[in-house]
Amino acid sequence: MSTDKNVFSDDDAHITELVKAKEALKLQRAVLKTMAELVEFRDGVTGGHIERTRGYLGVLLGALMKKGIYADEVDTWDIWLVLNSAQLHDIGKIAIKDSILRNAEKLSEEEFEEVKSHATFGESIIEKIEKGSDEQEFLHYAKILAATHHEKWDGSGYPRGLKGYEIPLLGRLMAIADVYDALISVRPYKKAFSHYKAVEIIREGSGIQFEPALVDVFLEVSDDFDKIAKDYELSQGEIDMKIDKIQTGEKTVLKIGGRLDSFTASEFQKTLINGFDDARHVELDCDELIYISSAGVRAMLSAEQRAEEAGGSFSLVNVCDEIMEVFDMTGFSDILNITRR
Numbered sequence: 001m002s003t004d005k006n007v008f009s010d011d012d013a014h015i016t017e018l019v020k021a022k023e024a025l026k027l028q029r030a031v032l033k034t035m036a037e038l039v040e041f042r043d044g045v046t047g048g049h050i051e052r053t054r055g056y057l058g059v060l061l062g063a064l065m066k067k068g069i070y071a072d073e074v075d076t077w078d079i080w081l082v083l084n085s086a087q088l089h090d091i092g093k094i095a096i097k098d099s100i101l102r103n104a105e106k107l108s109e110e111e112f113e114e115v116k117s118h119a120t121f122g123e124s125i126i127e128k129i130e131k132g133s134d135e136q137e138f139l140h141y142a143k144i145l146a147a148t149h150h151e152k153w154d155g156s157g158y159p160r161g162l163k164g165y166e167i168p169l170l171g172r173l174m175a176i177a178d179v180y181d182a183l184i185s186v187r188p189y190k191k192a193f194s195h196y197k198a199v200e201i202i203r204e205g206s207g208i209q210f211e212p213a214l215v216d217v218f219l220e221v222s223d224d225f226d227k228i229a230k231d232y233e234l235s236q237g238e239i240d241m242k243i244d245k246i247q248t249g250e251k252t253v254l255k256i257g258g259r260l261d262s263f264t265a266s267e268f269q270k271t272l273i274n275g276f277d278d279a280r281h282v283e284l285d286c287d288e289l290i291y292i293s294s295a296g297v298r299a300m301l302s303a304e305q306r307a308e309e310a311g312g313s314f315s316l317v318n319v320c321d322e323i324m325e326v327f328d329m330t331g332f333s334d335i336l337n338i339t340r341r
């Protein structure tokens, strides 16, 4: 071991610096997490939105990095910080009135203007925190994300109406993540769209709302978006499928509600098949069905087969347009006996 005093003091300084850096990182994480929770708490409808959008952004960034798209810019980013800053994109919502944030009706023009102000509010909140700190790097991404995630490629977005490449790359990416999640989520004023429908809407928005090159990337990795949304649900135990049985003579009507995916597919299949224990004709009322997976379709095909074996019938009634579209796209509308809503 060296007894050179200078070496010791250099080491000490180095270690002190590392400890300091580690502490700073810990503090940054804690600040980001607390701020994100504040947003989540304030905006009653977001349930999981923050966590999922961070996941989607990660998927898009991963695809960009693999393909080397925008490599010059992305290579300079601190990816950990970008993804954690993404949690703050809606922080400006803490300044919006509860009565507006949780309004189940369609918003008036004036109320919508107030909602729109969350982008500039968010930017100024982050700016204020920045001014009180020596660390300027830390909230740099959060500020860009908060300020620009509602801008649109054609210049019709808000708050600044930035157009095309005037919108920072981070904002152009976040726009896709944010819109996808809004589409597949239930909002006080709308039902959830299926993954397929959400993908279609984003495809149609290419060159209008979103940058075409980024939509192309999204289309390639959209299955991963779907997976994130489902994984989140599984982790939250939010899957909620209920089937009520109504017996009328020879016919059993199974009224189905909630979301349906592989997690509950076997249970669903069992319920459908059991329907034939009581009757030869089973009708599945899909009025409240808002999502369906391939496992769900397979369960329905089994029920169809069971009906054939029993010399009875299996039909779906009250099927909404979004689910109908899934059946049309997969060709199952030709096999299953379906009545539209």
Ligand SMILES: [Fe+2]
Residues within 6 Å of the ligand: 089, 090, 118, 149, 150
């Ligand atoms: Fe927003």
